[in-house]
Amino acid sequence: MVLQSWSKANSNNSWGQNIQQSWVTSILAFGMISGLPPVVMWFSITLAHFDSDFSQTWATWHLERAKAFINHYLPRPSSKALNLYLAWVLFQAILYTFLPGYGTGQLTPAGNLLSYNINGLLAWQLTIALAICAMITGYIHPTIIAENWEGLLISANIYEYLLSAVTGFEELDEVFRP
Incomplete structure (x- = not known):
């Protein structure tokens, strides 16, 4: 019974594709693609320059301002x-x-x-x-x-x-x- 309903639901020509993707999914995917590289950069800066101390990294970010921080540590x-x-x-x-x-x-x-x-x-x-x-x-x-x-x-x-x-x-x- 379950197999029959599955085959009826998936018998269209778009099998294997999610053609009804929501905007939330697209926004989340875009967020991961655009947001994760800066997070990795932040971790790299924290590990390389601040002995893995996130609070010190954050304090330096605020002290030097964003542009100077990026120019100095990126x-x-x-x-x-x-x-x-x-x-x-x-x-x-x-x-x-x-x-x-x-x-x-x-x-x-x-x-x-x-x-x-x-x-x-x-x-x-x-x-x-x-x-x-x-x-x-x-x-x-x-x-x-x-x-x-x-x-x-x-x-x-x-x-x-x-x-x-x-x-x-x-x-x-x-x-x-x-």
């Missing part, structure tokens, strides 16, 4: 960190493309069997193994992430905003396409 991008981040993203894209791991999902109500590339665990294991080998051989210094943390944080946030913008524009294109 992490700075660097070309080395950007190149490291881009190399890592490219390496992960190569792993995603060439590592085996194809699987299929369940049948859709229309009878289609969707295929997926589910090689994430293998890519993670290979990434860790290659990183350990590179550190043992001296090709990569073990503290490379810590030494470039501020620039990597900025690079990751720029990538996140660009990726969000691209996917958002693609979604708008789908919505407004005749």
